[in-house]
Amino acid sequence: MPAAEFLCCLTLKPEAAPIAVVWAYRRTGKHAFHVLTGALETRIDLADVPIEFANGVAAVSTAIAALLAAGRRVLVGWSFYSPDAAVMVGELQQVRRAIEDERVLHVVGGVHASAEPEAMLRSGFDLVAIGEGEQTIGELVAAWRDAGDVRAVPGTAHLAQDRLVRTPRTARLSLDDWPPVALRHERWGPIEITRGCIYACKFCQTPFFAGAAFRHRSVANIRHWVRELIHQGFRDFRFLTPTSLSYGSQGPEPELAAVEELLAGVRADIGPERRLFFGTFPSEVRPEHVSPAALQLLQRQVDNRTLILGGQSGSDRVLASSMRGHDVAAVERAVVLCVEHGFVPHVDFLFGLPDEDQEDIERTLCCMERLVEAGARVHGHTFLPLPGTPFRRAAAGVLTPVVRRHLQVLASRGAAYGQWEQQEVMAQDLVRARSPRPTD
Ligand code: SF4
Secondary structure (H helix, E strand, O other): HHHHHHHHHHOOOOOOEEEEEEEEHHHHHHHHHHHHHHHHHHOOHHHHOOEEEOOOOOHHHHHHHHHHOOOOEEEEEOOOOHHHHHHHHHHHHHHHOOOOOOOEEEEEHOOOOOOOOHHHHHOOEEEOOOOOOHHHHHHHHHHHHHHOHHHOOOEEEEEOOEEEOOOOOOOOOOOOOOOOOEEEOOOOOEEEEEEEEOOOOOOOOHHEEEHOOOEOOHHHHHHHHHHHHHHHHOOOOEEEEHHHHHHHHHHOOOHHHHHHHHHHHHHHHOOOOOOOOOOOOOOOHHHOOHHHHHHHHHHHHOOEEEEEEEEOOOOOOHHHHHHOOHHHHHHHHHHHHHHHHOOEEEEEEOOOOOOOHHHHHHHHHHHHHHHHHHHOOEEEOOOOOOOOHHHHOOOOOOOOHHHHHHHHHHHHHOOEEEEEHHHHHHHHHHOOOEEEEEEE
């Protein structure tokens, strides 16, 4: 039965039956599932809804079949990043071929689905959850349990008479109101300390998905979750944030007092025997935020001696046209300061950005050489025209033979690493998968 036709059946409000949630769980998107599971754990009324984590077509199909056989209706949740979209849509279609049953609802959310809701619905998903999912997932699961009209839940989109219908957007949430991990289901990872971003780098989905303002989790709340994770045996503590040294700030200037309050507080909780990471994987630091004071603060509080800097290009012209908000000199200054303070800077570079010409490429290659000479490593990327960003309609990023050779030489010296070749293929896949009608 086509997805749109199936959704019409939902208005008939079938008799309520026990339900279950199955996450189509993938390593690359697992943080989202942990947060959604944590959000469901806050709903006492949903405490008896089983949640299963199934990785891959066979596991998802098997989980659905077993739950149906046990008399449950099943909400299957999907979430993935744009580069994985084609593969995950293929998996959905395989699962649907294996089990087509009106007691199963396939819901997709996350950054890619929020940017391309119509394409997702036409590829077979029943419903799209748009934007932040914590509030929406609880309401969807409750509506599914009550055999209500899931299409009416705020923050969702569906097809009706072959047209995209969106319900009202949900308000931006406060991170303190939602757990960053799922303790009861033992699903955890880095603690998200900031959501949204005031910068508007044209290649990045973050500000366009999570908003153009910083929303910080409070120090007290972060320390609460740190202590909970200590009870679970955690030894290493990492944070998720779009720009590490922006913690506590609402503008472009770092608030180092807030960063110190956070790091000193967490350090007091974890003691010297556990490790604290900041400004490194899975987050990074903007180059213009690097200062002697910031580096001395990090020296005092954190265990990492690697910092990830967003450099992106060695051309001021490309940085300006990408709206990066800093210049090449800031990157070079940050690298020198990091090395002087005992940190190894890993600098992100993005090749194939729109409008990048031969002169820009040469500037970037020279810049990379200077940074490596100064003690940095290069983390190379190929530009991906991601849905939801201002560059979504740009050509796929391509590495010129000179760039490719240069990166290979640096990599052979241990001075560069990255997945630029795989990303070149991903960029082509994204262009092929573009919806024929722009959603903008
Ligand atoms: S690349 Fe970083 S600084 Fe730029 S918009 Fe994205 S998250 Fe913000």
